[in-house]
Amino acid sequence: MQECKIAVIGATGAVGRVFLNILEERHFPATSIRLCGKNSVGTAFEVMGENITVEEVTPKLLSEVDLAFISATTSVSKEVAPMAAAQGAVVIDDSSVFRMDSEVPLVVPEVNVEALETHQGIISIPNCSTTPLVMLLKPLDEINPVQRVIADTYQSVSGTGAAAVREMEKQSSDVLQNRPVKADVYSHRIAFNLIPHIGDFHNNGYSDEEMKMILETRKIMGKPDLKVSATCVRVPVSIGHSESVHIQLSNHMPVTEARSILESAPGIRVLDDPNASVYPMPIDAAGQDDVYVGRIREDLSERNSITAWIVSDNLRKGAGLNAIQIAEELLRRDLMHR
């Protein structure tokens, strides 16, 4: 592995903080780390044993790094990604801005690492609900092509950001003590409630999050006509996105075969012994790198279909970890140039 100088844009948000932890855990070979965050310029953070002061993001700063990770807002990505690329840095971006751009690889290393080879300076990581879904689909698709996918999600509030976690906790405490409840981050109260609304709505009645899952899954799987449907729901959970997934294959696949394929798939951990109360749950997946898969069974409504329940840490594999794995692959494959 080469060593490299990196900048983290959005270093103090929910994903940014997890990202910095994962850099440390994985001993990422950064020779220098610069931190940028709009609302925390001047604050110092300890990263990998060093005290680093948060700076403003400037073309000069970007010209001094090899790799820029961006996980902030859509408008920050729109502005900073092209700026960084123009300065010669390779950008790994967590926003939806560039994901569907045909020149931008949209990558989950376990699924389509080869897409990195043609990058033009900007690489996107998928939405935090898409990543675990394609990790489940890919190993099955290799053996028995996937024809149709239905995913209903149960998404945690940390997907929205740190403010949403605080809001859920404050609201929960208010509900438990019969105090009036205020909703700022979401349109409605999330404590002890469900909100089937993630992102703005398109004319076809699908939310932006649902359309992301559909379109990103097709792109990453390299199956532009794959039939996908999704319903995305926010649930009162801090960390961990869960999904009930129904997968129609080309041919019948016994459950035992599906389970054994998934057991040897990279980045997947099968937790599937329901009689012993063993199945994936957000409280167990939070803080873990693997996508947890369980409740694997034949879909009783269609002979060639498999149903499963997946949970993964939306801040780790859903965001920070996936980005760092991409950086590791860029270094390993000597793709830090264009």
Next chain:
Amino acid sequence: MQECKIAVIGATGAVGRVFLNILEERHFPATSIRLCGKNSVGTAFEVMGENITVEEVTPKLLSEVDLAFISATTSVSKEVAPMAAAQGAVVIDDSSVFRMDSEVPLVVPEVNVEALETHQGIISIPNCSTTPLVMLLKPLDEINPVQRVIADTYQSVSGTGAAAVREMEKQSSDVLQNRPVKADVYSHRIAFNLIPHIGDFHNNGYSDEEMKMILETRKIMGKPDLKVSATCVRVPVSIGHSESVHIQLSNHMPVTEARSILESAPGIRVLDDPNASVYPMPIDAAGQDDVYVGRIREDLSERNSITAWIVSDNLRKGAGLNAIQIAEELLRRDLMHR
């Protein structure tokens, strides 16, 4: 309507209390009400302005009533329902014990009220997740036969009972205050978590709750071969079961047609203006009689399929209200004999 003498078995449980409220709200023409509840014999409750003392359930008591509502445990239903029927009472039972018995009508009045006509003394009401599902399916099926259904549920803790609501609240408070968390009612902590486990598991990997949804839906719809799949998940919500439902019809149905069919369907309230943040949510459905339906849209994975999001009060339409509506129909149709 005739008047009648009723007994409520399980009067002090989560469903029982709601049941008594609904009796009052609907001015149910009971000439006398007897209350039975294993753990509260001797306690007095005010019902319809009268103070009523909880009694032990005996053949003598049952011989003195026309109608017995049972919502207690499976073993209470197993014991008391045949005893009441033998004494000449008509039984409306909320347990799963008799639901699949070919001699027992399984009834949602809006869907298959005609099934009451052949009752033999015991009538079952469906599982609280099945009832809203068949209410959604039936009006569509009448116009365009339903071929396949996939339902993923988000079920509230009150479906388990009052102790589960208390446990969720206690656990939530403990989590918020960083205290150790104890799980008694469920196998795992439910506060800020999800548990994909409702009922025991069958050999095919489906939970009992999932198999109930599949088998009961077929029976109520009168479609023994209907293709149905379900995944049932417990969520940290007090009252209100939600479901993401994918319905494959025989022919294409425009979304506008589906919405207009549902808008005029009995017991359904369409709440579907997502751009204005209007869609069904548990906090709104709790305490309401109607099944709330929203997020109605074409299923993008299959041309003839419609997707929707439904929420209903599991204690009301899912249990107590449905039972009382059945009793009202028995009186209206003069079916209090055998």
